[in-house]
Amino acid sequence: MTKILSDALITKLTRSNKLDADDIEAIRRLPMRLHELGPKETIAADGTRPAECCLLGEGFAVRSKLTSSGERQILSLHIPGEIPDLQSLHLHVMDHDLVALTPCKLGFISHHNIRQLNRRQPNLADAFWRETLIDAAIFREWLVNLGRRPALPRLAHLFVELYRRLEAIGRAAGGEFELPFTQEQLADCLGLSTVHLNRVLQELRRKGAVKPSRQFHQLVDLEFLERLSGFDATYLHLDPNV
Amino acid sequence: MTKILSDALITKLTRSNKLDADDIEAIRRLPMRLHELGPKETIAADGTRPAECCLLGEGFAVRSKLTSSGERQILSLHIPGEIPDLQSLHLHVMDHDLVALTPCKLGFISHHNIRQLNRRQPNLADAFWRETLIDAAIFREWLVNLGRRPALPRLAHLFVELYRRLEAIGRAAGGEFELPFTQEQLADCLGLSTVHLNRVLQELRRKGAVKPSRQFHQLVDLEFLERLSGFDATYLHLDPNV
């Protein structure tokens, strides 16, 4: 039942970490509480103290934060195989929201069990640690994106990042990938208004960098977008040696 | 000789982690190569593969990244007791620069020794992991700052954050703290132009939120700045229980 979950995790972890058979076996034995959530449902709320982490097996999730004036900033996008609130293992109070974007299959794993696993298999603990560090590396690149790139390359950069990450877990190829976001959500990722995001998106379409395709799928001219945004994939640390 | 370094680390770690006597003793015994660097000198360069981490014992450092068009975004500010490149333990290639901002006393600690320490004292490993997670929590708040706050509250937020962090290690009190940044560097933290930063800073002064004081020291009206920026300190996770 939870095979779909552990498989997603293993796919993700083995892509950017060196794991041995023991580690993988230990993951398979990790107890998980399977749970399904629909779009906009909150997985873990700002200010709460979760006792579990949440493995995303299927679907998309986002982490976001509200300003005191009620505006939303999306902090990160999460794809299958990730544990978006792994930080709650050591940061006990949530400092942001974790929300399902699409219908999600989730596996809740108790902090206790993860801690135990980490003590028994330090190699796996290092892999989890590394995952949280890659998470942070992506935050850094997003800081550059928000701070120093104009709207057009900013959006281009986001598209390329998402493509490369999905590609790494075998969910994107040939410049095509799933993009189940409304324009409002994209705007919230990029610190832009919806109206402006819409115009920028149109400009990418006009330039042929983004082609119309079936709903919530994006077909993009990767090379063009990479050039436009100055994309350098180092920060994704997809290679265990990087 | 390296006492100043380990002391700084212990002050910082014990502020937001629960360490026992063993852990502290182990830190004191950690071999460090003492090194001093001047302003603008690079500690660890983008694209390189460091074999050591760098403990900041005295001074200020920043992490930053250049866009393809040559603009700089500062990603984080670092104060004594922090290990700004701790991520290099598991992310082998630097995806940004680490640079001294003021004259710095640094302690270089080999990855090998840290790994060994982590295996022997899992409690300490967790503390280090937690430090990198707090680092990431600050990135998240900066994303909100860059994406959703106008220039005035954005600068206000930065001032409050820096104050609160310095206060936590006993280096700020009474609304006064060390601020050894040029306006250009502040602008690079906030994704603003120098000219605009200057005008915004003047506005804070006009409002009485920032008072003129001796060079590179800032005297601020904390309550005013917190209200202006909607500051909520949760994300700093200064309390080990948070």
Added chain:
DNA sequence: CGTGGATTTGAGAGAAATCAAATCATGTGG
């Protein structure tokens, strides 16, 4: 003193936000 970096000022251009309305989908119930 003079020099170079940092800060400040002014003027003008450009990017993005806001406001308001129209259009387009999509899904529902009659």
Added chain:
DNA sequence: CCACATGATTTGATTTCTCTCAAATCCACG
């Protein structure tokens, strides 16, 4: 199968914020 409601996208007009460029001033330091 159509009328309608709802949410998403698009368009237009205008305002606001921030950047750029260029020059002036300030200041620390040799």
